[in-house]
Amino acid sequence: MSQPPLVEMIGIEKHFGGVRAVDHVSLDLFPGEVVGVLGHNGAGKSCLMRILAGAMIPNAGEIRVNGSPVSFADPNDAREAGIETIYQTLALADHLDAPSNLFLGRELKTRLGNLDDARMLAESRKVLARLNPNFKNLQDPVSSLSGGQRQVIAIARAIYFDTRVLIMDEPTAALGPSETAMVANLIRQLQSEGIGILLVSHDMHDVFDLCDRVVVMNKGRLVGAHRIDEVTKDDVLSLIVKGELPADWTARNLEAAQ
Amino acid sequence: MSDATKPADRRAATPLAALMPDAAKIHRLSAVLTLLLLVAGFSLASQAFFSVNNGLTILLQTSVIGLLGIGMTMVIITGGIDLSVGSVLALSGVGTAMAIKAGLPVAPAMALGVLIGAGCGAVNGLVVTRMKIPPFVATLGMMLMARGLALQLTGAAPISQLGEAFGRLGNGALFRMVEMQSNGFPKVIFPGIPYPAILLLLVAMGAAYMLRRRRIGRHIYATGSNEEAARLSGVRVDQTKLYAYVMSGALAGLAGNVLMSRLVTAQPSEGVMYELDAIAAAVIGGASLSGGVGTVSGTMIGAFIIGILRNGLNMAGVSAFIQQIVIGAVVIGAVWIDQMRNRR
Ligand SMILES: Nc1ncnc2c1ncn2[C@@H]1O[C@H](COP(=O)(O)OP(=O)(O)OP(=O)(O)O)[C@@H](O)[C@H]1O
Ligand SMILES: [Mg+2]
Numbered sequence: 001m002s003q004p005p006l007v008e009m010i011g012i013e014k015h016f017g018g019v020r021a022v023d024h025v026s027l028d029l030f031p032g033e034v035v036g037v038l039g040h041n042g043a044g045k046s047c048l049m050r051i052l053a054g055a056m057i058p059n060a061g062e063i064r065v066n067g068s069p070v071s072f073a074d075p076n077d078a079r080e081a082g083i084e085t086i087y088q089t090l091a092l093a094d095h096l097d098a099p100s101n102l103f104l105g106r107e108l109k110t111r112l113g114n115l116d117d118a119r120m121l122a123e124s125r126k127v128l129a130r131l132n133p134n135f136k137n138l139q140d141p142v143s144s145l146s147g148g149q150r151q152v153i154a155i156a157r158a159i160y161f162d163t164r165v166l167i168m169d170e171p172t173a174a175l176g177p178s179e180t181a182m183v184a185n186l187i188r189q190l191q192s193e194g195i196g197i198l199l200v201s202h203d204m205h206d207v208f209d210l211c212d213r214v215v216v217m218n219k220g221r222l223v224g225a226h227r228i229d230e231v232t233k234d235d236v237l238s239l240i241v242k243g244e245l246p247a248d249w250t251a252r253n254l255e256a257a258q
Numbered sequence: 259m260s261d262a263t264k265p266a267d268r269r270a271a272t273p274l275a276a277l278m279p280d281a282a283k284i285h286r287l288s289a290v291l292t293l294l295l296l297v298a299g300f301s302l303a304s305q306a307f308f309s310v311n312n313g314l315t316i317l318l319q320t321s322v323i324g325l326l327g328i329g330m331t332m333v334i335i336t337g338g339i340d341l342s343v344g345s346v347l348a349l350s351g352v353g354t355a356m357a358i359k360a361g362l363p364v365a366p367a368m369a370l371g372v373l374i375g376a377g378c379g380a381v382n383g384l385v386v387t388r389m390k391i392p393p394f395v396a397t398l399g400m401m402l403m404a405r406g407l408a409l410q411l412t413g414a415a416p417i418s419q420l421g422e423a424f425g426r427l428g429n430g431a432l433f434r435m436v437e438m439q440s441n442g443f444p445k446v447i448f449p450g451i452p453y454p455a456i457l458l459l460l461v462a463m464g465a466a467y468m469l470r471r472r473r474i475g476r477h478i479y480a481t482g483s484n485e486e487a488a489r490l491s492g493v494r495v496d497q498t499k500l501y502a503y504v505m506s507g508a509l510a511g512l513a514g515n516v517l518m519s520r521l522v523t524a525q526p527s528e529g530v531m532y533e534l535d536a537i538a539a540a541v542i543g544g545a546s547l548s549g550g551v552g553t554v555s556g557t558m559i560g561a562f563i564i565g566i567l568r569n570g571l572n573m574a575g576v577s578a579f580i581q582q583i584v585i586g587a588v589v590i591g592a593v594w595i596d597q598m599r600n601r602r
Contacts, residue, residue, distance in 0.1 A: 053490075074492075091484075091486065091491060093491075095483040101491075104480055105477075105488075115475075115476060
């Protein structure tokens with residue numbers, strides 16, 4: 001591809017005391033591409049994503065956005081660069097309602113500078129309806145909502161604003177089948193709009209369904225980066241569990257061409 | 259926090275929820291009920307309690323607790339606590355008095371007092387956010403330092419003879435009507451609305467507006483509700499906390515000026531344990547010590563409960579020792595209610 005990647009992460013490292021959570025990992029993402037980030041529990045996926053989101057400061061490494069180096073001191077910096085994140089923990093303020101959470105940190109204001117709660121409610125209604133038409137109790141504190149509804153708020157918050165890179169850290173973990181299908185459709189739609197998506201998931205089916213490429217992490221290291229048509233589910237499983245491809249592996253698409 | 263906005267809309271959305279009053283509403287209702295019960299009880303116990311003059315006295319007494327309570331509420335909503343307000347009140351009052359003694363006019367001297375309070379609050383906020391010291395410890399340290407400084411500066415002696423102008427804020431009243439009688443003595447037709455009460459009302463309205471309608475208010479709630487989530491959402495959590503502590507300090511400074519002005523004397527030992535009254539007012543009013551919950555209107559009700567309790571016990575001739583026991587029990591009771599609420 002001739003155009004520069006949306007984002008590049010080069011030689012990223014993060015350690016906590018002796019634990020190497022992210023060990024010299026490099027990754028890139030192009031417009032309109034969905035890249036699956038896989039790995040066992042504790043492999044370092046969330047740490048890598050948080051670093052790109054500006055929520056965690058790496059010990060070493062470089063991040064480039066559209067080819068130019070950036071340094072994210074806090075999540076606002078990443079958001080300004082068009083990088084939105086759905087955190088695994090959802091990152092919702094429990095006592096606030098859905099609109100307040102959706103617009104937290106980016107509140108809509110009236111001309112006098114007051115909070116424009118009416119407009120935030122109306123906008124929330126619109127974007128939430130796109131994900132879950134049954135979402136009605138918008139003005140309840142989110143602590144009283146179901147896990148799926150909370151997840152939908154976190155997703156809505158990430159797609160409402162002018163997004164160019166979307167990080168989704170297990171976005172469907174709490175969702176039912178129809179909501180999961182809705183998120184899959186959403187991912188395809190965002191992809192067609194040219195947004196780059198990093199999808200962290202344990203669901204092999206979703207990954208093969210949605211992703212153009214997969215990268216696999218094992219104990220903090222990047223052990224594989226493949227186009228989705230090069231590998232089978234078993235290959236990916238072997239990378240996740242053992243950290244290496246099966247001994248007799250050849251690229252699947254080349255195999256088929258022979 | 260959206261409880262007061264469009265109740266009708268909400269009812270339509272969740273018909274079942276409207277039938278079951280939520281915990282916050284029950285809490286508010288029980289606080290108002292307590293207030294009414296106290297008024298009724300004390301009125302029966304003492305004739306003098308239910309009079310215009312005593313009402314004004316209560317208003318005056320409550321204004322100091324109220325001002326402290328509003329600042330405390332902001333800090334408590336962020337998930338913190340400010341134990342220094344009683345001492346900061348004294349230091350600010352002393353600062354104002356010393357400035358007047360040094361020849362400064364009353365108004366700028368009082369502004370200086372409020373600034374001293376804000377400065378103490380800023381130190382609290384910076385110690386909490388930069389040094390990552392728990393609010394309890396940070397403000398406990400400030401409580402000792404501010405008190406020590408106030409006593410050191412004055413040699414522990416009150417500063418008196420501050421002039422009539424200094425006493426106006428604490429003793430003056432709006433719409434006061436006095437008529438000269440034929441015998442040459444003045445007769446008070448209407449005692450007027452005390453300036454401290456007006457000040458409290460203005461501050462309460464300003465604070466409520468800030469918490470409800472302004473971005474910083476929303477961020478204060480978000481920070482106390484889930485600090486990490488607020489940070490990830492782009493809220494400048496440290497600045498938000500700093501703001502709350504500065505406001506608490508500034509309001510303690512204002513309360514100090516009101517109190518010292520009323521006495522027309524700066525007392526460096528004034529305001530001991532006032533922080534407990536302020537915390538009690540906030541918690542009785544529904545603020546949660548674990549953060550994210552609290553309102554100015556609730557704290558006002560709480561402040562009046564404390565104020566009326568103290569005044570009524572006084573009028574009923576209950577000794578100061580017994581008063582301490584009662585207020586202590588009320589504080590524990592209020593925090594206990596808060597705990598019960600969180601357990602569910
Ligand atoms: N704030 C932290 N402090 C100390 N160690 C941490 C911290 N965050 C993560 N770690 C460690 O870093 C490693 C990677 O964690 P991470 O959350 O990135 O895993 P993950 O791949 O997202 O796992 P999962 O699939 O369970 O979500 C783990 O060993 C974890 O214990
Ligand atoms: Mg994770």
